[in-house]
Each structure stands twice: as C-alpha cells, then as structure tokens.
Amino acid sequence: MDDRGANIDIVFRNGLKDYEVLPPQDVWDNIRPAIRKKQLPLVIFRAAAMIAVVLSLSLLAYRFSREISAELENPVIALNPESVTPLPGAAAAILPYNEVSQNRGVFSRASIPDDLVPEAVKTDNIFAAVQNIENPPESDDVSDKNNTPAELTALSYGRASYFNPDEENSLTLPDNTGSKGPNRWSISALFAPTYQSRITSGENEAVSRAMAAEQNIVNYSGGLALSYKINRRFSIQSGLYYSTIGKELTGITAYSGFGQQNNAKGNPVFAVTTSNGTIRTSNSDIFLKDGLAADRIQTYYNNNVFDPVKESLTYLDNSVRQNFSYLELPVILRYKVIDRALDFNIIGGVSSNLLVNNSVYASADGSKTQVGTTEGLNLITFSSSLGMGMEYSFANNLSLNLEPTFRYYISPFNDIDIPGMKIHPYSFGVFSGITYKF
Amino acid sequence: MSEIKNIISGCLKGNRRDQELLYRRHAARLYAVCLQYSGNDEEARDILQEGYIKIFENLANYKHEGSFEGWIRRIIVNTALEKYRSRHNLYRVDDIDDIPEPDADPDNEDYSGLEAVDLLGIIRELPPKYRMVFNLFAIEGYSHKEISRMVNISEGTSKSNLSRARAILQRRVGSYTGLKKKLLNG
Numbered sequence: 001m002d003d004r005g006a007n008i009d010i011v012f013r014n015g016l017k018d019y020e021v022l023p024p025q026d027v028w029d030n031i032r033p034a035i036r037k038k039q040l041p042l043v044i045f046r047a048a049a050m051i052a053v054v055l056s057l058s059l060l061a062y063r064f065s066r067e068i069s070a071e072l073e074n075p076v077i078a079l080n081p082e083s084v085t086p087l088p089g090a091a092a093a094i095l096p097y098n099e100v101s102q103n104r105g106v107f108s109r110a111s112i113p114d115d116l117v118p119e120a121v122k123t124d125n126i127f128a129a130v131q132n133i134e135n136p137p138e139s140d141d142v143s144d145k146n147n148t149p150a151e152l153t154a155l156s157y158g159r160a161s162y163f164n165p166d167e168e169n170s171l172t173l174p175d176n177t178g179s180k181g182p183n184r185w186s187i188s189a190l191f192a193p194t195y196q197s198r199i200t201s202g203e204n205e206a207v208s209r210a211m212a213a214e215q216n217i218v219n220y221s222g223g224l225a226l227s228y229k230i231n232r233r234f235s236i237q238s239g240l241y242y243s244t245i246g247k248e249l250t251g252i253t254a255y256s257g258f259g260q261q262n263n264a265k266g267n268p269v270f271a272v273t274t275s276n277g278t279i280r281t282s283n284s285d286i287f288l289k290d291g292l293a294a295d296r297i298q299t300y301y302n303n304n305v306f307d308p309v310k311e312s313l314t315y316l317d318n319s320v321r322q323n324f325s326y327l328e329l330p331v332i333l334r335y336k337v338i339d340r341a342l343d344f345n346i347i348g349g350v351s352s353n354l355l356v357n358n359s360v361y362a363s364a365d366g367s368k369t370q371v372g373t374t375e376g377l378n379l380i381t382f383s384s385s386l387g388m389g390m391e392y393s394f395a396n397n398l399s400l401n402l403e404p405t406f407r408y409y410i411s412p413f414n415d416i417d418i419p420g421m422k423i424h425p426y427s428f429g430v431f432s433g434i435t436y437k438f
Numbered sequence: 439m440s441e442i443k444n445i446i447s448g449c450l451k452g453n454r455r456d457q458e459l460l461y462r463r464h465a466a467r468l469y470a471v472c473l474q475y476s477g478n479d480e481e482a483r484d485i486l487q488e489g490y491i492k493i494f495e496n497l498a499n500y501k502h503e504g505s506f507e508g509w510i511r512r513i514i515v516n517t518a519l520e521k522y523r524s525r526h527n528l529y530r531v532d533d534i535d536d537i538p539e540p541d542a543d544p545d546n547e548d549y550s551g552l553e554a555v556d557l558l559g560i561i562r563e564l565p566p567k568y569r570m571v572f573n574l575f576a577i578e579g580y581s582h583k584e585i586s587r588m589v590n591i592s593e594g595t596s597k598s599n600l601s602r603a604r605a606i607l608q609r610r611v612g613s614y615t616g617l618k619k620k621l622l623n624g
Contacts, residue, residue, distance in 0.1 A: 008608050009576035012557055016577065019554035020466035021473060027487050028461055035457060035494045213455050250448070250455035253441070291459050318444045318459065 183437035184229045188239075188401060191222035194429030196245055198275070204421035210296050211275045215248040217321070221429055223328070233336045237349070241328040245413070245427070249274060251292035252320045254362035255313035256369060258287035261306070271298040274374065275423055276322060277414040279360050281372040286362070287313055288320070288371070316364040320371055324413065325357035326381070334389065345389035347403060350410075353381045374414070382410045387431075397438065403431040442506050449497055461490060464507065468514050474561055475518035475573055489517035515578060519588055522570050552615060560610050568603035575600050 196219055200211070223241030230236060252272060270288045272279040273296045281288065287308050290297045308315075332349030358377055361368040387405030394400060409425040445463075448456025468489065472482040493510050500509055561569060570589060574580045575596075580588070582596040589596070 008604050008611065011552070011611070012561060012572075012607070013577055015552060015554050015557040016470070016474060016561075018467075019470045019558065021470045021558075022466050023469035023486055024483060027469075027483055027490075028458070028465070030487050031461065031490045031494075032454075032457070034491050215453065215455070250453060251459055292455060292462075315441045318441055318448075318456070 183397065186227045186229075186235075186435050186437040188225040188227065188433050188435040189222075190225060190241075190401065190403070190431040190433035192220070192403075192405070192429035192431040194219045194221050194243070194407075194427045196247075196425060196427040198423050198425040200421065200423050202421040206273055206295070207275055207421055207423075210249075210273045213249060213251050213292055213296070214275060215250055215319075217246050217248050219244045219246055219427070221328075221431070222433075225330075225332075227334070227435075232339070235334045235336075237332040237334060237347075238330060241330065241351075242325065243328055243353075244323060244325050245425075246321055246323040247274070247276065248319050248321050249279075249296075250319045251290060252296065253289045253291045253308075253318045254316040254320055254369070254371060255287040255289070255308040256285050256316055256364075257313040258308075259285035261287075261311060261313075269299055269301065270372075272296050272320075273298075274322060276324075277374045277376045279320075279322065279372050279374050283370050283372060286316075286369065286371050291318060316369055317362040320360055320362045322374055323357070323359050323361070324355060324374070324377065326353040327356050328353045328383075330385070332385070341393060343389075343391040343393075343399075345391065347385070347387040347389050347405065349385055351383045351385065351407075353383060355379050355381075376414050378411065378413060381413060383407050384410055391435065397436055399435045399437070401431065401433050401435055405429055405431055443502065446497055446500065446502075446506075449494065457494065460493075464510055465490075467507075468510065470558070471511060471514050472518065473558055474577070475515070475522070475569070477562055477566060477569075481521065485514065485518045485521055488521075489514040492517060515574075519570070519574075522566060523590065525566075552611065556614060560607060560614060563610065564603055564606055568599050568606065571596055571599040572603035572607070 195216060197216055221241055221243035223239055225237050225239035225241075227235050227237040249272065269284070270279075270281040270286075272281075272288065287301065287306070288297055288299070289308060328351045330349055330351040332347055334345045334347050336343055336345050338344040355377055358373045360371040360373060362371055363369075385405050385407040387403050389401060389403040392400045405428070407427045407429070409427075412423060413425065445456045445460050449460055465486070469482065469486050472485040472489070473479070476482040476485060489510075492513050496513070500506065561572070564572065567589075571585055574585045574588065575582070582593045582600075585591075585596045586593045591599070
C-alpha cells in the first residue's frame with residue numbers, strides 16, 4: 001500500500017506544485033487595516049515625540065529669554081556715598097523718556113536698600129528728579145545737556161556699577177535699542193533637511209492612483225544668506241540657496257539590460273504618470289514595470305508582450321526616484337520679536353526658484369542609474385515662506401541660528417493642467433546655521 | 439540588494455505599497471495552498487488573511503536564509519494547522535471500515551488527464567483529519583513523527599490516517615479519470 005500510496009502522493013505533489021488561484025479582493029482589504037492598526041501606535045509615538053521636542057525647545061527658549069529679561073529689570077545700583085550730593089530741586093532728564101519709563105524700577109526709591117543710600121541721597125530730591133524724568137519734556141531732544149544736572153548724570157545704570165565723577169560727566173546707558181554696535185550687515189550659512197508634501201483639491205483617477213504610490217523623501221536645502229538690519233526690529237535678507245525636491249515612486253520596478261531587446265532604438269519607450277508630470281525614459285537600457293498594476297506606465301512592452309524576468313534582465317530597484325534641484329533667490333523680511341541673548345524673529349518672504357536639475361533614477365547597490373526626465377517642468381517657480389527664527393549670540397559677531405520654516409509653492413512645478421484636480425506643493429524644514437555680523 | 443529584500447525592507451518601514459506588493463506577489467500561490475487545507479472557500483480566505491497578518495507581524499524575524507517563499511508557505515501551513523486544531527472537535531472522522539479499497543491498481547492508473555483544479559477538488563473532499571495528514575506528509579514532506587507533534591496525534595494514527603487518505607484519493611482519482619474518459623469518448 002505504501003508504494004502504491006507514494007505514487008498517488010507524487011501525482012498530487014506535482015499536480016499542485018505551481019497551482020495558483022487568485023484570492024478574492026476583500027482578503028487584502030481586511031489585511032491592510034490590520035497591519036496599519038498595528039503600526040499606528042508607532043506613528044503616533046513618533047509624531048508625539050516630535051511635538052514634545054518642539055514644545056520643549058520653545059519652552060526652554062522662552063524661559064531663557066525671560067530669565068535674561070528679569071535680570072535686566074532688577075539690576076543692583078551701588079552708589080559712592082561721598083560723591084553724591086542732593087539734587088537742587090526738580091531736575092530735567094538726560095535720559096530718553098522711553099528708556100527711563102521702561103526701567104523705572106531702577107530709580108525707584110523703594111528698590112534701593114536704605115543702608116546703601118547715603119543720607120544725602122535719602123532726600124526725596126533725587127527721586128523727585130526721577131519722577132520728573134517720567135514726565136518728559138516737550139522737546140524731543142532728549143540729549144539736551146542744558147537741562148542735565150551733573151549730579152544725576154552720575155547715576156550709572158547697570159548690573160553693578162560705581163559712580164566716579166572724575167570718569168563720567170554724563171549718564172551712560174547700555175545700548176538697549178537693538179542696534180548692537182554698527183554691525184548692520186550679516187552673512188549666514190544655513191542648511192536644512194526638508195519634508196515635502198502637497199495640498200490637493202478635486203479628483204483625477206489616474207493622478208490620484210499615481211499619488212497613492214508616491215512616497216515623500218527627505219530633501220535638502222542650504223546656502224548663503226546676506227542680511228541688512230534696517231532698524232532695531234526689521235532686517236531684510238537675500239542670498240542664494242540650493243535645494244532638492246523629490247519623490248519616490250514605489251512599485252515601479254526597474255531592470256537594466258533592456259538595450260539588446262529594445263527595438264525602439266533610443267526613443268522613449270516608457271511614459272510614467274506622476275503627480276509632478278509624466279516621466280519619459282531616455283535610457284534605452286532600462287525596462288520599467290508597474291508592480292502594483294496601477295496603470296501608471298504606458299508602453300508597448302506591457303506584461304503580455306515582455307517579461308523582464310524570463311528575458312533575464314538585471315533587477316535594479318522596485319522604486320524609482322524623481323529628483324528636481326533648484327537655485328533659489330529669496331527676498332525675506334525678518335521681524336525681531338524678542339531682542340535678548342536669544343533672539344526670536346518672525347520670518348516671511350518670497351523666493352524665485354530656477355530649475356537646474358531634472359532627473360529620474362533607480363538605485364542599485366549604492367549606485368544610481370539614470371532612467372529619464374520629467375517633462376513639462378517650469379524653468380522658474382515662485383514660493384512663499386513663513387517661519388520662526390531663533391538666534392543665539394555666542395561671540396561678539398557670531399551667532400547660531402535655528403529656523404523652522406514652512407514654504408508654500410505659489411506656482412506649481414509643472415504647468416500641465418490636470419483635469420479636475422489642483423495640486424499645491426509645500427515643504428517644511430528646520431534650517432540651522434551660523435551667522436557672522438559685520 | 440535583491441528585489442525581495444527591498445520589498446521586505448519597505449514593509450518593515452511601514453511602506454504601504456511594498457506591503458501590497460508583497461501580498462500580491464504571493465497571494466495566488468498561497469491561496470491555492472489555503473484551499474488545499476480547507477474544506478470550503480470561507481475557511482481558505484480566513485487562513486490566508488490570518489496567515490498574511492502573521493507574515494507581516496513576523497517579517498522582522500525573517501533572516502534572509504533560505505527561500506522566502508518557503509518561509510511564508512510555512513506560516514500559512516501553520517495557520518491552517520492552528521485553525522484545524524481549534525476546530526478539531528467539530529470534525530467527524532470516518533471510520534476505517536467505511537473507506538473502501540481502491541478498485542484498480544494505482545500504479546497502473548493513468549492520471550495524465552487530471553489537471554490541478556481537479557486534484558484540488560479531490561483533495562478538498564477528504565475528511566479534514568485525513569486531508570491534514572496527507573497534506574503534511576505528501577505535499578509538505580513532514581515525517582509521521584513531526585506530524586504527530588503538530589496535529590497532536592500518535593505516529594500510528596498519523597500513518598493510518600495517511601493510509602486512509604491515500605485509499606480515498608486513489609478511489610476518487612480512479613472514478614474521476616474513468617468518468618472523464620467516458621465523457622471524452624462520448
């Protein structure tokens with residue numbers, strides 16, 4: 001029976017060896033959410049971690065700036081008792097009204113401990129003088145020394161300074177106007193990994209199907225920026241940036257070695273629909289196949305005509321990458337919100353972007369194989385940007401920058417009109433770099 | 439990097455397209471295996487669905503040693519086995535006396551007219567216990583010792599179940615080929 005049985009075993013084993021039956025579509029429809037459900041916590045965790053990092057950095061920066069601010073609002077005044085004489089009645093101000101009123105705590109009688117104030121000074125004259133300071137003279141000429149009592153000019157303002165009448169004949173204030181010295185120009189080197197995506201409206205079946213198979217990849221942007229400080233708050237910036245924008249087209253399998261089979265002799269034989277335009281192959285040695293059956297590839301060499309595996313073509317990759325590079329010329333306005341050791345700026349502007357590279361390639365074992373180009377791309381596009389800049393001065397003329405920036409493309413990469421659908425690309429990047437002021 | 443490595447790598451990163459690509463590449467072959475282990479289409483669909491979820495869950499454990507097709511097939515077979523064990527008490531096992539001996543000598547039978555779809559239909563008509571042992575022994579190549587552990591039966595029971603499965607198959611194949619010949623010859 002065993003020998004006879006072995007025969008029937010072979011019949012079934014060989015007969016069913018390569019047998020295939022297409023499963024119903026609903027099987028994958030049920031598998032997909034089950035896999036995504038399991039992956040969801042990781043996605044949420046990553047997003048939460050990113051938000052936590054951004055919030056923590058913002059909070060730290062805010063606290064740091066508040067601490068610096070608090071120190072400046074509570075300085076210590078030390079007086080040289082012997083050199084201070086009572087003021088002759090109400091005196092006029094030598095201080096700009098705005099500056100004094102901002103720092104009125106400095107001159108408050110109550111803010112100076114009694115043991116530090118000499119009897120002569122304990123008269124209310126000096127404080128009366130300061131009170132008068134708070135009521136500014138009609139004249140805007142705040143440096144009018146005719147109205148300046150010499151004694152009051154002795155008051156020095158700062159964290160810990162001592163009055164010496166021989167050294168100073170006028171009140172010296174730290175420059176709190178934001179113009180730290182004459183350095184109005186600055187040059188910055190900035191770099192950012194950027195994440196590109198898009199906002200879509202409407203529906204186009206073919207493009208939507210293509211978009212579903214497109215993955216965002218991390219791109220880069222960087223360059224030199226030249227900035228000019230117009231006044232304490234505003235500065236204008238321009239420069240030259242180089243940036244890359246790209247997508248990964250998943251499921252498009254690339255094979256090499258097609259040149260010997262290809263009868264088209266160098267003409268583009270594959271056209272691939274993407275959300276950024278149609279890719280035309282220029283490398284006649286490359287064969288493309290849509291592994292997702294998403295009908296993205298138009299070619300004579302479809303699955304019924306040519307099988308790359310049977311023809312022993314060399315597999316390269318199961319996705320191709322679409323890459324554009326731009327030279328950017330931005331015009332950016334910066335508004336300084338907080339002017340401390342750690343500055344905060346709001347940044348906004350527009351850029352004109354010149355297309356300098358348009359390539360589609362497949363990667364295999366670390367090397368790139370050119371596949372073709374995306375047709376119909378605009379040579380120049382325009383984008384707007386909005387961001388927040390943090391600047392930390394760590395030396396006299398040097399500072400570190402961190403600038404989370406959102407960029408919205410006013411004009412699309414491609415002028416081709418997609419029926420029923422509008423695509424608006426945008427990107428987000430965190431620029432970091434160093435600035436030199438001169 | 440090979441194509442399958444790329445796809446697996448994409449799946450591990452949560453790339454939806456690679457997951458779908460992995461599914462579509464092997465689904466038809468694995469669904470045929472599921473049909474082979476099940477008595478009805480609904481059960482086969484359940485096995486395929488649960489099996490694929492396990493494949494995606496365990497993809498990180500695949501060491502790229504040996505055939506990937508073999509690895510995923512083993513997961514599907516194990517899933518079928520688990521389903522069988524969970525329903526084991528529901529199945530009625532025909533008594534050996536109910537199984538008639540084959541009419542003809544199987545060595546002299548001509549099976550050339552049988553197609554895969556016919557064989558699949560015949561194997562699916564087996565009682566579940568015989569079908570499971572026959573599949574594990576004749577198709578997957580497990581020994582009776584291994585089958586006894588997998589199905590939780592004795593080696594002797596595994597052998598007798600295989601013997602009964604073969605007897606049924608030979609009889610049905612014989613009658614099937616005879617019927618087919620009759621139909622062909624008018």
